[in-house]
Amino acid sequence: MPDAADTFPRLVLRQAEERPDRPAFREKYLGIWQVWTWAQVADEARAFACGLAALGFSRGGHLGVVGDNRPRLYWAMAAAQCVGGVPVPLYQDSVAQEIAYVLQDAEATVVVAEDQEQVDKLLEILPQCPNLKTIVFDDARGLLRYQQPQLLSFERVQALGREYDRQHPGFFAAAIAAGSADDVATILYTSGTTGNPKGVTLTHRAMIATGRTYAELEHLGPRDEMLAYLPMAWVGQNLFSYAQSIVAGFCVSCPESTETVMADMREIGPTYYFAPPRVLEALLTQVTIRMEDASRLKRGLYEYFMGVARRVGPKLLGGAEKVGIAERLLYGLGDFLVYGPLRNVLGMSRVRVAYTAGEAIGPDLFVFYRSIGVNLKQLYGQTETTVCVCVQPDGQVKPDTVGPPLPGVELRLAESGEVLVRTPGLFREYHRNPQATAEAKDAEGFFHTGDAGYFDRDGHLKIIDRAKDVGRLADGTLFAPKYLENKLKFFPYIKEAVCFGQGRERVCALVNIDMDAIGNWAEKRHLSYSGYADLAAQPAVYDLVRGCVEQCNRELAADATLANSQIHRFLILHKELDADDGELTRTRKVRRRHVGEKYAALVDALYSGKTSCYIETQVRFEDGRTGMVSANLKIAEARVFDGDAVRRAA
Amino acid sequence: MTAAREIGLPILVVEGVSLSFGGVTALQSVSFDVREREIRAIIGPNGAGKSSMLNVINGVYHPQEGSVSFRGAKRRNVRPHEAARRGIARTFQNIALFRGMTVLDNLMTGRCLKMNSGFLEQALYLGRARREELEHRAKVEEIIDFLEIQHIRKTPVGRLPYGLQKRVELGRALATEPALLLLDEPMAGMNLEEKQDMSRFVLDVNDQLGTTIVLIEHDMSVVMDLSDRVVVLDYGRKIADGTPGEVRTDRDVVDAYLGVAH
Numbered sequence: 001m002p003d004a005a006d007t008f009p010r011l012v013l014r015q016a017e018e019r020p021d022r023p024a025f026r027e028k029y030l031g032i033w034q035v036w037t038w039a040q041v042a043d044e045a046r047a048f049a050c051g052l053a054a055l056g057f058s059r060g061g062h063l064g065v066v067g068d069n070r071p072r073l074y075w076a077m078a079a080a081q082c083v084g085g086v087p088v089p090l091y092q093d094s095v096a097q098e099i100a101y102v103l104q105d106a107e108a109t110v111v112v113a114e115d116q117e118q119v120d121k122l123l124e125i126l127p128q129c130p131n132l133k134t135i136v137f138d139d140a141r142g143l144l145r146y147q148q149p150q151l152l153s154f155e156r157v158q159a160l161g162r163e164y165d166r167q168h169p170g171f172f173a174a175a176i177a178a179g180s181a182d183d184v185a186t187i188l189y190t191s192g193t194t195g196n197p198k199g200v201t202l203t204h205r206a207m208i209a210t211g212r213t214y215a216e217l218e219h220l221g222p223r224d225e226m227l228a229y230l231p232m233a234w235v236g237q238n239l240f241s242y243a244q245s246i247v248a249g250f251c252v253s254c255p256e257s258t259e260t261v262m263a264d265m266r267e268i269g270p271t272y273y274f275a276p277p278r279v280l281e282a283l284l285t286q287v288t289i290r291m292e293d294a295s296r297l298k299r300g301l302y303e304y305f306m307g308v309a310r311r312v313g314p315k316l317l318g319g320a321e322k323v324g325i326a327e328r329l330l331y332g333l334g335d336f337l338v339y340g341p342l343r344n345v346l347g348m349s350r351v352r353v354a355y356t357a358g359e360a361i362g363p364d365l366f367v368f369y370r371s372i373g374v375n376l377k378q379l380y381g382q383t384e385t386t387v388c389v390c391v392q393p394d395g396q397v398k399p400d401t402v403g404p405p406l407p408g409v410e411l412r413l414a415e416s417g418e419v420l421v422r423t424p425g426l427f428r429e430y431h432r433n434p435q436a437t438a439e440a441k442d443a444e445g446f447f448h449t450g451d452a453g454y455f456d457r458d459g460h461l462k463i464i465d466r467a468k469d470v471g472r473l474a475d476g477t478l479f480a481p482k483y484l485e486n487k488l489k490f491f492p493y494i495k496e497a498v499c500f501g502q503g504r505e506r507v508c509a510l511v512n513i514d515m516d517a518i519g520n521w522a523e524k525r526h527l528s529y530s531g532y533a534d535l536a537a538q539p540a541v542y543d544l545v546r547g548c549v550e551q552c553n554r555e556l557a558a559d560a561t562l563a564n565s566q567i568h569r570f571l572i573l574h575k576e577l578d579a580d581d582g583e584l585t586r587t588r589k590v591r592r593r594h595v596g597e598k599y600a601a602l603v604d605a606l607y608s609g610k611t612s613c614y615i616e617t618q619v620r621f622e623d624g625r626t627g628m629v630s631a632n633l634k635i636a637e638a639r640v641f642d643g644d645a646v647r648r649a650a
Numbered sequence: 651m652t653a654a655r656e657i658g659l660p661i662l663v664v665e666g667v668s669l670s671f672g673g674v675t676a677l678q679s680v681s682f683d684v685r686e687r688e689i690r691a692i693i694g695p696n697g698a699g700k701s702s703m704l705n706v707i708n709g710v711y712h713p714q715e716g717s718v719s720f721r722g723a724k725r726r727n728v729r730p731h732e733a734a735r736r737g738i739a740r741t742f743q744n745i746a747l748f749r750g751m752t753v754l755d756n757l758m759t760g761r762c763l764k765m766n767s768g769f770l771e772q773a774l775y776l777g778r779a780r781r782e783e784l785e786h787r788a789k790v791e792e793i794i795d796f797l798e799i800q801h802i803r804k805t806p807v808g809r810l811p812y813g814l815q816k817r818v819e820l821g822r823a824l825a826t827e828p829a830l831l832l833l834d835e836p837m838a839g840m841n842l843e844e845k846q847d848m849s850r851f852v853l854d855v856n857d858q859l860g861t862t863i864v865l866i867e868h869d870m871s872v873v874m875d876l877s878d879r880v881v882v883l884d885y886g887r888k889i890a891d892g893t894p895g896e897v898r899t900d901r902d903v904v905d906a907y908l909g910v911a912h
Contacts, residue, residue, distance in 0.1 A: 030791035031803065141796075142854060145655075259801030 006181035007204040009045075009082040011246045013176070016042035019249055022222050025071040028256035028264060036071060038249070041078075044158070046172055049079035051161030052110065053171065055134055055152075059084030059178070062106045062187070064132075066090040066099065066122075067114020069228040069254045072138045072154055074242060076112040081185060081204075083175045088187045088199070089233040092118065098197075100125035102189050103132060105199055105432060110134045112154070116142035123148060181205040187431050188235050190383045199431030200235075200383045210239060210386040210425035211247035213406055217391065218272070218353045224250035225350070226272045229261045235383040236357065240274055243386075265347030273351045276358040280376075281365055283346055305334035306371070313339075313371030319395050339372040348374050355379050357387065360463075362490040363399040370397065378402045380463060384440065384447050386425035390461045401460035410446075411461065417452035417478060418467040452480060454561050464562075469592075471502035477564040479507065481592060484565060487555070491548040492517045496577050496584075498595050500603055501565060508606035509570040510599060511545055512577055518544070533574040533631055542636050545572060549638040554646065563643030569606050570638060571613070573599075574631035580620045602633065611635055657878065658686030661862050662830060667706055667716035669699075669886075676702040678886045679716065684830070689856050689863045691873045691894075694883035695906060700866045701743060703883065704832045707864070708733040708740055720830070735763055739828035741819045743835045743866075749808035753818050756807055757793060760825025761786040793821050796858075797851060813844035820851060824859070831855065833865040837872055845869065849876060874898065882906070 005014045015024070020039035027034055036044070057063065063080040065073050065087050077087035088106045090099055092114065099121055103111065109131050113119050115138065122135050123146075135150050136157050137143055143151065165172060185204040189197040214220065228241035241252045250272070255264040275283075291302050312331045315321045323331075343349045354369070354376045361378065369376040375394065380402035381387030389411070392403035405411045412420040422445050429437040441447050452470040453463040464470065464483035471479045481499040484507065488497040495514040501507035513536050521544070522529060529535040553566040577583040583595050596603055598617070605613035616630040660683040669677040677699045684690045692700045705711040707718055709728040717724050720736060728736075739760075747756050765772075765786065767779040775783070794800055797817055802810060807818055816836060823831055836852065837845045849872060855861050867873050873880060874894040882890040882897055884906040890897050897903055 028800075030788065030795055031800075032791075141858065144858065256800045257798065263801070 006208065007081065007176075007179045007183065008078060008185060008208070008243070008246055009176045009179060011208070012038075012042055012045060012078055015246065015249050019222055022249065023251040024245070024249075025074065026251060026253040026268070027071050028254075028260075028267075033253075033267070041071075041075060044072075045075045045078040045082060046165070047158035047161040048076055048154070049082035049161065049175070050165040050168075050172060051157035051159070052079060052085065053083050053168075053175070054160045054164040055110065055157065057083065057085055057110050057134075059175075061085040061110070062108040063087050064090055064099075064103055064106070064108040064111035065232065066094075066111060066118050067092050067138065067232075068258060069230075069232060069237070069241070070114055070138055071252075071254055073112060073114065073232060074252070076136070076154075077186070077242060078246075081179070082172070084179055084183065086184050086187055086201075088189070089231075089238060090189070091231050091233045093231075096121040096124045100128045101196060102199070103129045105189075105196075106187055107131045110136065112136045112138070115139040119143060119146070119151065126150065179204070181208070184428065186238065188233060188238065188383050198433055198436055201428045201431050202386055202425075203428055206386055206425045206427065207239065207243045208247060209408070210388040210423075211243040213388060213408060213425075214239075214244055214391075215248040217393065217406070220244060220248040220250060220272060220353075222249035222251075224248065224272050224352075225253065225268055225270045226250060226274075227253050227255065227261070227265050227268050227270045229255050229258075229265075230274070230276075236274055236387050239387055240272070262347065266344070269347065269350040271350050271352045273348065273354040275354070275356055277356055277361040277365065278359075280356060280361070280369065284365060284368055287342065287346070302338055305338040308334050309339060309371035310367060313373060314367060314397075317370050317373065317375060318397060335373065342372055343374060346374075351375065353377070355391075357381070357402075360486050361399075364490065366399045380461065382447075382449060384427045385421050385423055385449075386427070388423055388425040389419075389421050389449075392460075396458070396460070398460060401456055401462045403461065404459050405461065412446060413454060414448075414467075416467055417454065417464075417470050419449045419451050419453045419461070419463070420446040421449060422446045454478070456559070473501055473507070473564060474503055474505045475564065478561055479565055480562070483562070484509070484552070484556075484567065485590065487552050488548065491551075493521065493544060494548055496590060498577075498590050498592055499567070500596060500606070504607065506568045506607075507565045508603070509549070509567050510595070510602065510606075511549075511570050511572050513541060513545065513572060515576070532576065533629070536572045536574055537631070537634065542572065542634065545570070546636055546638055553638060553640050557641035557643045557646040560643065560647065566640040567638055568640060569635055571602060571606065571633050571635045574615070574633060575617065575619060575629055578619070580622070581618075605635060655687055655857060657688050660684065661686045661721055662707065662864075663719045664703075664707070665717050665719070667703075667713045667718065669702055669706060669711055669713045675886050677706070677713065677883075680883070680886070680888045681716075682881045682888065682891055684862060684864055686862055687856065687860055688879065689852070689865065689877045691877035691880045692864065692866050692883060693868075693870075693873055693880060693897075697885075698883040699886040700883055701834055702886075704740065704834055704864070704866065708738050708832060731763075734826060737827075737829035738832065739823035739826045739830070740832035741816070741823050741834060741836060743838065745812075745815050745819055747807045747815060747819055747822065750806055752804050752806055753799060753802050753810075753821075754790065754794070754804060756818055757790045757821050757825050758786060760822040761790065763826055789827075790825055793824050796824070796854070797821050813840050813847070816840070816844075816848065817851065820848075820855075824855065824861075828861060830862045830864065833863060833867075835866050835868065837867060837869055845872060852876060
């Protein structure tokens with residue numbers, strides 16, 4: 001017999017019945033953490049759901065939700081689902097026009113907004129959204145004197161709802177009974193880099209299946225704690241703090257404000273944590289800066305024990321490799337002196353499971369967290385798959401893969417290397433966009449992710465690039481320029497790299513040095529230089545970068561699929577790649593084709609066996625003037641490794 | 651589509667105030683009034699007597715002539731702490747906070763006037779002291795929420811950037827729950843974004859808490875946007891008084907600001 005609680009409203013009611021007094025939500029208000037139990041949450045959602053019904057919001061209607069993580073916004077989502085409606089969370093930092101597009105596309109009739117800032121945006125676009133009849137606000141501050149008839153406070157809607165509930169006693173139960181697992185539970189708009197965002201429709205069945213998969217894999221239960229600090233409109237936050245919380249019954253805490261997240265995290269002590277690489281990076285930078293300001297004794301201790309941690313920590317956490325008693329004792333001492341206090345400062349003392357995803361994470365960054373005992377793991381997925389494709393299981397964590405497919409997920413690799421996915425958590429369609437749906441989902445129900453990847457020896461998926469950027473070398477082997485570039489960029493000395501190899505025999509690269517890191521490095525060695533171009537041309541810098549490239553080659557050689565894309569020759573550019581010169585996009589992504597054309601002479605020289613090349617380029621200064629810079633660039637050879645030999649040695 | 655605030659009767663009346671330091675005349679028979687829930691700006695070139703005027707209002711300086719009536723009570727030589735007790739709070743041109751204390755503690759000092767428990771009770775944290783502390787802390791937390799400074803609650807003020815220190819100072823003035831708030835150049839030295847934030851808080855204080863505000867400001871666009879009425883001082887004399895629109899086109903004001911060929 002299938003589980004009767006197969007929609008979110010039914011699950012909320014079940015949590016309220018099974019654990020009425022367990023905390024479901026926390027939010028800090030006036031310096032004190034306020035708690036709402038599951039019973040209270042069910043009651044609040046019921047009042048709001050009936051209020052929505054009183055306002056004429058009915059089955060199939062769409063409810064916009066816009067704001068930071070606030071308990072009431074989550075309750076509004078549950079309430080909409082109770083009456084068969086579909087919540088559509090929006091990014092709280094969207095400008096008015098972006099919000100207008102989504103509200104029009106979703107034909108939302110009611111929007112729940114966090115505060116005055118959001119209400120102002122909504123009022124501005126009201127004339128463009130004829131379907132939008134009601135704006136409900138959570139925080140009344142500054143809205144006292146607004147007189148628009150569309151505006152209603154959250155409390156007012158709940159009061160209407162309680163009245164409606166009294167007059168229609170059977171309504172609420174009947175509305176929940178009418179829901180089906182195959183109803184759409186939410187529509188999440190993906191922030192597409194090209195064109196308008198697409199609305200991804202996810203059913204109750206898909207989201208609950210995903211929530212259960214994660215809950216079982218990580219043994220999530222009512223005793224777990226999570227801090228909701230990423231946008232609600234992002235599928236990950238939605239899944240972790242809404243779907244999983246309702247499935248597993250754990251408590252979600254909302255930070256006091258976006259600036260207090262670090263302090264709130266220390267106070268709450270989450271057991272379950274998610275952070276994209278950029279957040280982890282920012283945290284590590286803070287730690288590093290504070291350690292540099294610390295006294296010599298502390299700094300010495302930190303450096304010594306971090307060395308121990310890097311050697312021993314990941315092995316201990318993985319549990320697969322043997323660790324000697326002496327190393328264990330040393331790590332234990334380090335844990336007492338350094339790692340424990342550090343985890344405490346980061347608010348990660350109680351973290352049992354931490355995930356990162358979204359972009360490639362540098363191995364050093366990844367290993368840092370694991371070495372201090374935080375069980376950080378990578379996962380892989382998209383909005384369309386409810387972020388449920390691959391996760392690294394405990395004990396099988398590697399810095400450069402995203403792990404094996406989750407239970408119930410079917411993965412296939414297309415001829416082009418593109419990853420195709422079929423899972424119970426798959427989206428139904430793009431809202432009102434059958435053409436895009438047909439392009440993304442094939443006849444067999446596989447979703448085309450647009451990512452290229454392959455499986456390593458242990459069956460872990462390795463994502464290397466966007467499928468459209470992946471090419472082939474002349475001998476037909478895979479060439480993933482972004483993967484190589486990322487690998488190079490993970491070295492602190494390399495700021496940017498551009499790899500060439502499409503249709504060629506071998507891979508060559510243009511490299512940009514990181515002025516800060518190499519400048520520092522040069523200073524310590526008393527290496528004098530006059531500027532960027534001079535520093536970039538120093539033989540010692542070439543040696544340093546060659547070391548990085550060769551290290552990268554060694555790692556590539558260990559991987560049968562990529563052994564052929566080792567970098568044979570490279571040169572260091574005399575100027576930084578710059579968005580003003582059209583070499584980077586505004587989000588700092590390399591425009592590979594443009595760079596290839598602009599520096600065609602250099603690329604030819606890399607492939608022709610010359611040892612140097614003269615180049616003259618136009619640069620645009622910050623004040624808009626242009627000028628010419630010229631340089632005679634050296635071309636360096638890098639050692640390549642015999643793939644089979646390296647793999648045998650390993 | 652917002653409803654207008656209700657501006658009430660005059661809450662503060664300044665009549666014929668003259669103030670001099672030895673031979674230097676700072677103010678010369680200046681008269682104006684401030685109505686309830688109004689935002690009133692005092693502007694003028696450097697040395698026009700703006701800060702002196704604020705100091706007269708809250709009793710730091712005692713004028714040789716004229717009087718100041720607040721809420722109908724006429725008085726001449728009131729002392730600053732009496733003014734504070736009667737509901738006049740202020741901020742300073744140069745921030746005057748306790749730099750080594752946290753934001754929270756600085757705001758709590760704003761509540762001192764309202765504490766009734768004795769030294770011993772407070773030292774031992776007994777009965778009334780405990781009850782009062784909780785009450786005041788709740789009030790201070792409301793201000794922290796209002797000014798959106800939760801993230802620096804426990805940070806020593808000396809470590810904060812200038813714009814935030816200004817905000818904390820406003821918070822301390824609000825902690826006294828004033829009827830009249832005197833702001834001496836609240837936006838001096840701020841960048842555009844900080845100015846916008848501060849302007850919003852000034853408007854919010856006026857709108858949500860119903861506090862009457864007198865402010866001195868040099869940034870004309872801020873003055874024109876925020877204030878209901880403007881007093882213009884030049885060399886200690888009032889040269890104009892009216893709405894921002896009226897003052898802006900006033901001949902004497904233009905001369906005072908741009909200089910005039912005599």
